[in-house]
Amino acid sequence: MKIIILNVIVITFFMAACSPKNVTKMVDSSKPDPFIEQLISKMTLDEKLGQMTLYTTDWESTGPTIRGGYQDDIKTGRCGALFNSHTVDFTTRLQKIAVEETRLKIPLLFGYDVIHGYKTMFPIPMGEAASWDLQAIERSAYIMSKEAAASGLHWTFAPMVDISREPRWGRVMEGAGEDTYLGSRIAEARVRGIQGDGFGKSDRLLACVKHFAAYGAPIAGRDYNSVEISERVFRETYLPTYEAAIKAGAKTVMTSFNDYDGVPATGSKYLLTEILRNEWGFDGFVVTDYTSINEMVNHGVAKDQTDAGIMAVNAGVDMDMQSAAFQEKIKIGITDGRIKMEKIDASVRSILRLKKELGLFENPYKFSDKVRESNTIMTKEHLDASKDMAKKSVVLLKNTGVLPLAKKPMKIFVTGPLADDKNNLIGAWSASGEGRHCVSLYEGLRQHPASGNYTFEHVKGCEIEGTDKSQFNIVLEKARASDIIIVAIGEHKDLSGEAASKTMIRIPGVQEDLLKALKATGKPIITIIMNGRPLILNEVEMNSDAILEAWWLGTQAGTALADIVYGDYNPSGKLPMSFPRHEGQIPIYYNHKNTGRPLNPTDKYTTKYIDAPNTPLYSFGYGLSYTTFTYSTPMTNKSSFSDADQVTISVNVSNTGNFDGEEVVQLYIRDLVASVTRPVKELKAFKKLMIKKGETKKVEFVLSKNDFEFYDQKW
Ligand code: NOJ
Numbered sequence: 060m061k062i063i064i065l066n067v068i069v070i071t072f073f074m075a076a077c078s079p080k081n082v083t084k085m086v087d088s089s090k091p092d093p094f095i096e097q098l099i100s101k102m103t104l105d106e107k108l109g110q111m112t113l114y115t116t117d118w119e120s121t122g123p124t125i126r127g128g129y130q131d132d133i134k135t136g137r138c139g140a141l142f143n144s145h146t147v148d149f150t151t152r153l154q155k156i157a158v159e160e161t162r163l164k165i166p167l168l169f170g171y172d173v174i175h176g177y178k179t180m181f182p183i184p185m186g187e188a189a190s191w192d193l194q195a196i197e198r199s200a201y202i203m204s205k206e207a208a209a210s211g212l213h214w215t216f217a218p219m220v221d222i223s224r225e226p227r228w229g230r231v232m233e234g235a236g237e238d239t240y241l242g243s244r245i246a247e248a249r250v251r252g253i254q255g256d257g258f259g260k261s262d263r264l265l266a267c268v269k270h271f272a273a274y275g276a277p278i279a280g281r282d283y284n285s286v287e288i289s290e291r292v293f294r295e296t297y298l299p300t301y302e303a304a305i306k307a308g309a310k311t312v313m314t315s316f317n318d319y320d321g322v323p324a325t326g327s328k329y330l331l332t333e334i335l336r337n338e339w340g341f342d343g344f345v346v347t348d349y350t351s352i353n354e355m356v357n358h359g360v361a362k363d364q365t366d367a368g369i370m371a372v373n374a375g376v377d378m379d380m381q382s383a384a385f386q387e388k389i390k391i392g393i394t395d396g397r398i399k400m401e402k403i404d405a406s407v408r409s410i411l412r413l414k415k416e417l418g419l420f421e422n423p424y425k426f427s428d429k430v431r432e433s434n435t436i437m438t439k440e441h442l443d444a445s446k447d448m449a450k451k452s453v454v455l456l457k458n459t460g461v462l463p464l465a466k467k468p469m470k471i472f473v474t475g476p477l478a479d480d481k482n483n484l485i486g487a488w489s490a491s492g493e494g495r496h497c498v499s500l501y502e503g504l505r506q507h508p509a510s511g512n513y514t515f516e517h518v519k520g521c522e523i524e525g526t527d528k529s530q531f532n533i534v535l536e537k538a539r540a541s542d543i544i545i546v547a548i549g550e551h552k553d554l555s556g557e558a559a560s561k562t563m564i565r566i567p568g569v570q571e572d573l574l575k576a577l578k579a580t581g582k583p584i585i586t587i588i589m590n591g592r593p594l595i596l597n598e599v600e601m602n603s604d605a606i607l608e609a610w611w612l613g614t615q616a617g618t619a620l621a622d623i624v625y626g627d628y629n630p631s632g633k634l635p636m637s638f639p640r641h642e643g644q645i646p647i648y649y650n651h652k653n654t655g656r657p658l659n660p661t662d663k664y665t666t667k668y669i670d671a672p673n674t675p676l677y678s679f680g681y682g683l684s685y686t687t688f689t690y691s692t693p694m695t696n697k698s699s700f701s702d703a704d705q706v707t708i709s710v711n712v713s714n715t716g717n718f719d720g721e722e723v724v725q726l727y728i729r730d731l732v733a734s735v736t737r738p739v740k741e742l743k744a745f746k747k748l749m750i751k752k753g754e755t756k757k758v759e760f761v762l763s764k765n766d767f768e769f770y771d772q773k774w
Pocket residue numbers: 121122172216269348349557
C-alpha cells in the first residue's frame with residue numbers, strides 16, 4: 060500500500076492544535092564508539108548474553124518470578140539490567156556488586172514501571188489524556204522521572220502508547236484512549252517529559268515505548284489475547300503512536316505479548332526489523348515484555364525456549380525480560396550458526412551505548428544520591444503540579460446547574476465507597492506511590508477555604524464490590540437531612556490495569572443501588588466516578604444531577620476535586636475514549652466508517668441495533684464546562700489547494716456563559732469521496748485555550764499534505 064492524499068474534504072470543529080515536535084537530541088549511532096568497541100572485544104559470550112538479560116529483583120514482581128539468584132548473576136556478569144529495583148540504598152548495593160565484583164565492571168541499568176508518578180502520583184494516563192493539555196502531560200512525565208531518577212532509577216517502562224477501542228481491556232487506564240492523533244501527540248509529550256533533550260541528566264530517565272505492537276487491540280478485549288486487524292487499520296490506527304514516540308527520541312521499545320498476523324510480536328522480524336529499524340530508523344534497543352520469549356512456545360511458533368530465544372534475537376530483540384532464554388539457551392544457536400555473532404554484538408552495542416550515554420561508565424552511582432533523593436521526592440512543587448494535572452483531567456459529563464456549589468450555607472452529605480478512600484486514588488501501576496499520602500475527596504472538601512459555608516456528614520454507604528446494603532438506612536436518613544448529596548463510586552484500583560479485563564464494564568457491587576436509593580430522596584445528587592476505564596453509566600446518568608468523571612486522580616485527588624466542586628476551577632477535560640451504552644456495542648469509537656447503509660432510523664435495513672442506539676452514551680471528545688462556548692462557521696483561507704499548499708482553517712470561539720473557562724477546540728476532517736472508505740470524522744488538530752466570559756477568540760489551524768494522507772488500495 061502507498062500513502063495517498065485526499066482531495067475532497069469536509070472540515071468540522073468540535074472544539075484543539077499540535078505542539079512543536081521537540082525531538083530529543085540523538086547521539087550518532089552510526090559511528091563506532093571506540094570505548095564500546097574495545098569493551099565488546101574483551102567480552103566473553105556469557106558476558107554479552109548477560110548484557111542482553113533483564114531480571115526482576117525479589118522486591119516486587121508483575122508476573123511469575125521464574126528465577127531467583129539474580130545477585131549471583133550480577134556477580135558473574137550474566138545479568139546486565141534489573142527492574143523493580145529502586146531507592147538509592149537498594150540500587151547502590153546492587154550496583155556495587157556490578158562495578159566492584161565483576162570482571163569487566165560494567166554498570167547495571169535499573170528499570171521500573173514508573174507510569175504516572177513515582178512517589179507523587181499523578182492521574183492515571185487515561186485521566187491525563189482527558190486534559191488534552193500536552194504541556195501539563197509533559198510536566199507530569201518530567202516530575203515522575205525526576206523523582207525516580209533521584210531514587211536510583213535509569214529507565215522507565217513508559218510511555219504506553221497502545222491505542223485501544225476496547226474498554227473491556229483493563230489496560231486502557233494506562234494509555235491515551237482511542238484516537239491516533241491525540242495518542243501520538245501525547246506519546247511525544249511523554250517521551251519529551253521522560254527523556255528531556257538528551258540523556259545523562261540526573262533528572263531524566265530513559266523512556267521505553269510499549270507495547271509494540273497493537274497490544275491495545277486484543278480480540279474481545281481479553282488481555283494477552285491475539286490481535287486480528289487488517290494491515291490498513293494496523294498502519295493507520297495502531298502504528299502511528301509508536302512511530303511518534305520514536306521520532307520524539309525514545310531509545311527503547313518493549314515488544315507486546317500478542318501476535319499480529321500470526322506472528323508473536325517478540326518473534327516478528329516484520330515488526331522489530333522491517334518497520335521499527337528499516338522504516339523508522341530506530342537505533343536504540345528492543346526489550347521483550349515479561350517472559351514473552353518463552354510464551355512463543357505457547358503461541359505455538361517455537362518448540363522450546365531455545366527455539367523461541369533464537370527466533371527473538373533474529374527478529375530484532377536485544378534484551379530478554381525475565382525469560383532467561385538469552386542467558387541460558389541461545390548459545391547453541393550461535394555455535395550452530397542459526398544466530399550470527401554480529402547480531403549479538405549489535406544488541407550488546409546498543410545496550411552499552413545507552414549505558415554510556417546515561418553517564419554510567421563515568422559514574423555508576425550517578426542516579427544514587429541520598430541527598431537528592433530526599434530533596435526531590437514529593438516536594439511542594441510536585442504536589443502542586445499533581446493537583447493542577449488532576450483538575451485538568453476531570454471531565455464534567457452532566458450538569459443540570461447544581462455545580463459549582465452555590466456559596467451559601469448548606470448541609471452536604473458525602474457518601475459512596477470512594478468518598479473517603481485514599482488507597483485507590485493512586486490507581487493501578489502506581490510504582491512507589493502510597494495511598495496514605497493521598498487527599499481523599501472528603502478531606503479535600505473539608506480542607507478547602509470555601510468549606511466554611513457548609514456543614515458535612517459522611518457515611519461510606521457500601522463497599523466497592525459485594526452485596527452488603529446494611530448501611531443504606533443510615534445513608535438515607537442522613538441524605539434526607541441534607542441539602543445536597545455528593546456520592547463517590549467506581550472501581551478499586553485492581554479492577555482496571557494489567558490482567559483486569561472484564562465482560563461487564565459496570566460499576567460493581569451495590570453502588571448503583573446506593574445511587575438509586577439516594578435519588579428517591581429527591582435531593583440534588585453530584586456523582587463523582589473514580590475508575591480506570593470507560594464504564595456503562597446509564598444508571599448514573601439517570602440518577603444524578605451532575606456527574607464528574609474523575610478517574611484515579613493521584614495524590615491530590617481530593618484537593619483538585621474540591622476546587623471543581625466549589626467552582627475555583629472550571630472543568631475542561633474531554634473524554635479520550637467513548638463510553639458505551641452497552642457492552643454489546645463494543646468496539647465503539649468515534650472515527651468509524653459510514654458503511655453502505657448508514658443509519659436511518661426509519662429504514663430497517665440500515666446499520667443499527669434493534670435494541671439500542673448506535674451512539675455511545677458519551678463520545679470521544681465530549682466534556683462540559685460551567686460555561687458555554689459557541690463557534691462561528693469555520694473558514695479556510697482558499698477554496699482549492701494543491702499538494703504544496705497549506706490549509707489555514709480559522710474559527711471564532713465565544714464564551715457565552717457566566718464563567719471563565721478553557722475550551723478544547725477540536726478540528727476534524729472527512730474525505731467525502733476517496734479511493735478507499737474513510738472514517739466519518741478524523742481528529743487532525745486541537746488547541747486548548749482559556750476564554751474569559753464574554754470574550755471571543757480566533758483559533759487558527761494549519762494543515763498540510765501529510766495531515767490528509769492515507770493508504771490507498773494494495774492492488
Ligand atoms: C508486564 C507489562 O505488560 C509491562 O507493561 C511491564 O512493563 C512489565 N510487565 C514489567 O513490569
